[in-house]
Amino acid sequence: MPIHVSRVLASLILAGAFSTTTAQSQPMKLADAVALSLQRAPSQLAAEATLRAAEANIAVANARPNPTVSYEHENVMGSGRYAGFGGGERTLSVAVPLELGGKRAARRRVAEAEQHSAGLGIAMTRSDIVQRVTEAFVAAVAARRQLSLAEEALALAQRAAHVAQERVGVGKASPIEAQRADVVRINADVARDKAERSLALAEADLARLTGRALEDSIAAPWFDVTEATPMPRTDVSPLSLMAAEAQAATAAARVAAARSERVPDVTVTAGMRRYGDNSDKAAVLGISVPLPLFNQGTAALARSKAEYDRALADRDAAAQEASQELAHAQVAVADAQAAAQAANGPAMAAAQEVARIARIGYASGKFPQLELIDAERSLAETREAAVDALAAFHLARARLARLQGSNDPIYKD
Structure with a gap:
């Protein structure tokens, strides 16, 4: 490092130390x-x-919610034309959850x-x-x-x-x-x-x-x-x-x-299926809705209402x-x-x-x-x-x- 640079750094360090000491010497x-x-x-x-x-x-x-990509290979490892993997059906699909009810x-x-x-x-x-x-x-x-x-x-x-x-x-x-x-x-x-x-x-x-x-x-x-x-x-x-x-x-x-x-969500599925070892293709469409048989969300709603009542009282x-x-x-x-x-x-x-x-x-x-x-x-x-x-x-x-x-x-x- 050049001598003049060292002197400048030393001066800055001393000045900083002096200012710190001065600040600390001031009444709090x-x-x-x-x-x-x-x-x-x-x-x-x-x-x-x-x-x-x-x-x-x-x-x-x-x-x-994140979409889901799935790949399926059906009718494989069987017998006859379905022996191995050559004659199976291959399906590539994407499932997209749709939130309903303003979640x-x-x-x-x-x-x-x-x-x-x-x-x-x-x-x-x-x-x-x-x-x-x-x-x-x-x-x-x-x-x-x-x-x-x-x-x-x-x-x-x-x-x-x-x-x-x-x-x-x-x-x-x-x-x-x-x-x-x-x-x-x-x-x-x-x-x-x-x-x-x-x-x-x-x-x-x-x-x-x-x-x-x-x-x-x-x-x-x-x-x-x-x-x-x-x-x-x-x-x-x-x-x-x-x-x-x-x-x-x-x-x-x-x-x-x-x-x-409490409003069930819907999942929409769309994909493409290829049949066997030929070039035949077909689209795959689907929709799924959960059945609220065991959990209808009433307990969670009752709990949140009770917590709201407690918050109002607080x-x-x-x-x-x-x-x-x-x-x-x-x-x-x-x-x-x-x-x-x-x-x-x-x-x-x-x-x-x-x-x-x-x-x-x-x-x-x-x-x-x-x-x-x-x-x-x-x-x-x-x-x-x-x-x-x-x-x-x-x-x-x-x-x-x-x-x-x-x-x-x-x-x-």
Whole structure:
């Protein structure tokens, strides 16, 4: 290979590696996580294969029955003039089945209905993946927030323990205060370790779904926003109801196909027969019709009708369930929004002010240590509850979006 070509290839490889590294160094967004998961999710690949099979089944349903070519050599290996094969009669014929009762059109309608169901299956699978990835992404963001809060609480507990030791050393406090502060420090250290394990688990779950290790930060500017952005249209049927309706349509098509199967098919035969060792020929014509003596197709028709009735009942049940779930999900979003706004608003401000006053009072010797510990614990619990409330709000919005027929990420940035 020429030297200049090698240099060009090397430059392209380095540029590609640099661009890949740069892309991976960018903070992961929710839309990125969803896109990565959709590319590698086994359930998505399986749903796409099901759709391809349904599309191929349409071509199968459209195909006509194959004709049959037969060759017969009669009156051979006998005696006299029929000894051997020379005096026998040879017949070459072609038999063509003729489907009656609209069987081919009925098969095609069944295949088209199955194709529609398979398409909805892809949409439902995508919706499930989006929901699962959203839950994992929100859990990872919340776990990072909780770890940050745990580290802040540990640093504060360590400083409080140091101050308590100094106060004991100069005789301003009893050794009990130092022991209490040390207990708080130990508990904060345990909480920090627990938060680290929770974060590692949440990031591992998200990495399994996306196939990308979370070595960099996560971009979630929407996490602190409690104002609900516009949701998908409410006049769109949920995917579960659309799937149930598609199953009912497929069952109806199968009823029509079973009814058409009760009409017997006709096979037409045409050929040419040659007699013995002379040149005499004659045409052979025939027609055959099966006699429906033992199987008239009534059992298959009854079975398809029963399956259709079951599909209708499943559709009605899906409609009731979807309506109930949608109403509950809307209330859940409203409740989660109110809780998140309260936890990150008045409750947080009050807890911060109480902790600030307690620190000042304890430093000046006006407040006992127990009040400081109680105020710090209340602030830590309020911060943790605020993060949990934000996570619950976003998860409730994701569930509502899925029930309203959306299978896209609820946040793009």
